[in-house]
Every structure is written in structure tokens, then in C-alpha cells.
Amino acid sequence: MSTSSPTAVLRFLVLTPVSYNAAASESAVRDVGRAFAxxxxxxxxxxxxADWYRAQFPRSGTWEAWIWDTVNGKDYQTRRAxxxxxxxxxxxxxxxxxxxxxxxxxQRYPAFLWQDQERLQKVTGLNQEQADNWQxxxxxxxVAIGD
Numbered sequence: 001m002s003t004s005s006p007t008a009v010l011r012f013l014v015l016t017p018v019s020y021n022a023a024a025s026e027s028a029v030r031d032v033g034r035a036f037a038x039x040x041x042x043x044x045x046x047x048x049x050a051d052w053y054r055a056q057f058p059r060s061g062t063w064e065a066w067i068w069d070t071v072n073g074k075d076y077q078t079r080r081a082x083x084x085x086x087x088x089x090x091x092x093x094x095x096x097x098x099x100x101x102x103x104x105x106x107q108r109y110p111a112f113l114w115q116d117q118e119r120l121q122k123v124t125g126l127n128q129e130q131a132d133n134w135q136x137x138x139x140x141x142x143v144a145i146g147d
Contacts, residue, residue: 010084011045012036013052013070015097017090018135025050028089032114039120047083049097067099071107085110088123091140098126098138113142120145 014032016025029048036044052070060066073082086104088097091113101123104111111123121142130137 009043009045010041011047011082012085012087013049013083013100014046015049015086015088015093015100017092017097018094020050020089022050028114031117032087032089035114035120046087063096063099067096067103070100071103071109081109083109085112086123087112087114087120088140089114090136091115091142092129092136093126093138093140094136095134095138098128101140102126112145113140 012032014025014029016028020028025048029046033044033046036042036046053066056069057066060069070082074080075082086101086109088101088111093101101111105123105125112120113123114120122145123140123142125141127139127141128137129139
């Protein structure tokens, strides 16, 4: 008789830009899933940021509260963090995605960049390049995984 417990499913938030329509967001989530599977990580649940926003923002009320809850909040029933990590799909991000990534990195959550069928890269930081551009004013800094 086996005494091992089932493997926990890791839940990642896939951060897509506001310029993505619903089909593009769903496609990005599927593609990220394939990238994780190619690494042997098949026990991963991916949640698109647009879906997460629609479900959670009304409870938060402000962008700052939503960003904080996205990274620091916990599931009411399981008391586990909402997400084990984050994946961004573009090298430039807007204010909300930058806020999520910055807070996630501060809390030492893993964050990755996946773009255009390339392999996943580790996100190491953000640079604000255009303070007045809330849709794409931050550039994601990355390193290749293994570096």
C-alpha cells in the first residue's frame, strides 16, 4: 500500500496585456501550458489574468488592492496562496502587470517570461521606461533559465 500523498497542483497566473482579446489570451494560456508540459511540469493549473481580473477585481475595489490580493491573498478554504508563480507573455507590461510582477518578486515567487514559442525565461526585475504609459511603460528583465 502506498502512503504517498497526491502531488499538489501548482497554480500560475498568466499575465497577458490589455491589448489581447479573449481568443489571444486563451491561446497564450494554452501555449504556456505546452511550455510547462515540455519541461515535465504537467501538474500545473494556469489561470489567465483577464479571467482572474473579471472574477476578483470587483471584490478588491482598487487596482492597488487587487494587485496586493493577487500576490498575497489566500484561498479561503485551503489557506494556500492564490498562485505559486507568474508568467508574463510580453517584454513590455502595463502598470497592473508590473505591480503584480514587482510584488511577486519581492515575495520571492517564481516569475517567468514566455513569448513567441521561445522557451521560458526567468524574470529578474522590471524597468520603468515610460512613466505616463500605463499600458506598456515597464520592460521585463530576464535571464535564461539555468544562467
